[in-house]
Amino acid sequence: MKLSRIISILDAEILCNVKDKSNVNITTACGADLMSDVLAFIKSEALLLTGLTTPQVIYTAENSGVNVVCFVRGKKPCREIVNLAKEKKIVLLATKTPMFESCGKLYKNGLTGCSEISKQ
Amino acid sequence: MKIRDIVKTLGLKVISGEKFLDIEVTGGYAGDLLSDALANSKKGNIWITLQIHQNIIAVASSKELSGIIIVNGRKPEEETLKKAKEEKIPVMISNLLTYEVAGRLYEIGIR
Amino acid sequence: MxxxxxxxxxxxxxxxxxxxxxxxxxxxxxxxxxxxxxxxxxxxxxxxxxxxxxxxxxxxxxxxxxxxxxxxxxxxxxxxxxxxxxxxxxxxxxxxxxxxxxxxxxxxxxxxxxxxxxxxxxxxxxxxxxxKGDIIEGLLKKLEIDYQKEEIHTYRASHIFEDVISDNSTLILKYRIKGGEFKKAGEQTSKLRKSLLRLGFLPETIRRVAIATFEAEMNIVIFTPEGELVAKIQPDKIMVNAIDSGPGIPDVKKAMRQGYSTAPDWVRELGFGAGMGLPNIKNYSDEMTLESKVNEGTNLNFVIYTKKK
The missing domain is CATH 3.10.580.10 (CBS-domain)
Incomplete structure (x- = not known):
């Protein structure tokens, strides 16, 4: 699924855009607020949906090869974290949509989850 | 929709509150931060989470949630199960992750 | 040469x-x-x-x-x-x-x-x-400074081992970590990751090292007053040692169990401490040992073998 499609489905705001990644293709998604769990099961190049807004979200994305992070349920990180994402070349989005609905809408539109894609 | 229907459709394993599966589910809430769940979940919501700590029961009980689905096949701590039984909260386990569980519930009309 | x-x-x-x-x-x-x-x-x-x-x-x-x-x-x-x-x-x-x-x-x-x-x-x-180790370390540091100006792929530092030293010299990189500094937790792993990228290891190898090291760094920040990460890098394997100055793990066996955690609630609310850290390190590494003494500290070692290109 194209990034632009995800942005429109979630009615998301772009907090940090990265050159060359503005229309990156996303093959799978994962939603969680616990970073160790994200590290345990997320696939490279997945979309990470989270309500956590600490610097560790960015480091988690960097270390696991995630290109796009979307903050859900109206959460927004501080400027320092946005700058950190810029430095790490990670696209940041923010949506007012809660986690449940964000997952639901993307899933319904055909974006597969990390546990299903690994079985394919 | 009742919890019983969700258990059936998603193939969940019920580990607590078997007697209370006729509770009506009003909507879904997904998340692993207890403070967020406390602030944003609504009465009758079914809660999808990775957390297995006993505090999840306290949150579910005080917000009058209809039940908890623990994802990724995680087994809750003994203390959590004990509290769930005391508080009469249905607790289920799914082998899928939050994204897929929320996705499937959304597909069958839970909002 | x-x-x-x-x-x-x-x-x-x-x-x-x-x-x-x-x-x-x-x-x-x-x-x-x-x-x-x-x-x-x-x-x-x-x-x-x-x-x-x-x-x-x-x-x-x-x-x-x-x-x-x-x-x-x-x-x-x-x-x-x-x-x-x-x-x-x-x-x-x-x-x-x-x-x-x-x-x-x-x-x-x-x-x-x-x-x-x-x-x-x-x-x-x-x-x-x-x-020889001093030479590789010096070259790497110099590359790090110059790197600020250019992209990795234009650099070709990837053959540093083959280019400079033909035997199995070990490159040692050390990172100090202060406990409790949540804002910076993850920074040191990021530095190690950059060095591994520059050395030309495969992305999958780097991902495994980075995830395991990040968890080790988080543990030091969450639970201890201070600690150190030491990465020993050889062409065929990367060894990481995470040492800290206490408080130690009373029951190592229990600590290795998925979902077991002694982290306080506020740590959980920061998205960590749900008992997945050590299991993650074990899963992402090829070998792992954990020694701990209460009131003295913890000594964690893990090895990741690099894949041949």
Missing amino acids: KTLDHKKPSKTQELTYELKVEQVMRKNVTTLKPDSTMKDVRRILRNNKISGIPVVADDRLVGIVTIEDFIICLLEGGEIDGKVENRMTKNVVTVYSDEPIVQVVGKFEKSGYGRFPVVDRDNKKLVGIIT
Whole structure:
């Protein structure tokens, strides 16, 4: 699924855009607020949906090869974290949509989850 | 929709509150931060989470949630199960992750 | 040096011409006097974890005594109180502090020695000591500075091992971590990750090292007053050691269990401490050992083998 499609489905705001990644293709998604769990099961190049807004979200994305992070349920990180994402070349989005609905809408539109894609 | 229907459709394993599966589910809430769940979940919501700590029961009980689905096949701590039984909260386990569980519930009309 | 004569040198090779010995050598050298004893040799080798000690008289280098010399002394039943001057190598191969690294690399290749004392060209005084590891570390640091200006892929630092050193030299990188500093937790792993990228390891290998190291860093920040990450990098494997100064894990077996955690609620609300850290490290590494003593600290080691390209 194209990034632009995800942005429109979630009615998301772009907090940090990265050159060359503005229309990156996303093959799978994962939603969680616990970073160790994200590290345990997320696939490279997945979309990470989270309500956590600490610097560790960015480091988690960097270390696991995630290109796009979307903050859900109206959460927004501080400027320092946005700058950190810029430095790490990670696209940041923010949506007012809660986690449940964000997952639901993307899933319904055909974006597969990390546990299903690994079985394919 | 009742919890019983969700258990059936998603193939969940019920580990607590078997007697209370006729509770009506009003909507879904997904998340692993207890403070967020406390602030944003609504009465009758079914809660999808990775957390297995006993505090999840306290949150579910005080917000009058209809039940908890623990994802990724995680087994809750003994203390959590004990509290769930005391508080009469249905607790289920799914082998899928939050994204897929929320996705499937959304597909069958839970909002 | 197989590749130094190539027509178009890589960036790493260029750097071996640019960098001087004094920029990468170790300056605080432990030395001995000719009348020091072999007992002193044993003590310094053991305490400083080094393999060779220069012998100095009146600021001039007069010899070098190595771990081999000590072993031979023992094997021959030599006096442990005997003087160093009778056991040391007297014709020491030295390098000058203003020599370019490329010449030293050549000397390492030819001589087979593990280290060279460094002397000042004018007054011949001992000013430092240099090993192959120091050279790789120096090159890597230099690349890190230059890297700020350019993209990784234009760099080709990836063949640093093949280009510069052909044997199994170990590159050691150390990172200090302060406990409780949540804002910075993850920074040190990020630095290690960058170095591994520059060294040209496969993305999947780097991902595994980065995730396991990140968890180890988080544990130090969450649970301990301070700690250190030491990464030992070889072409075929990456070894990471995470050591901290307490409080230690009372039950290591329990701590290894998925979902077991002693983290306070506020840590959980920061998205960590749900008992997945150590299991993650175990899953992403090929070998892992964990030793811990209550009130003393924890010593975690893990190894990740790199895949052949």
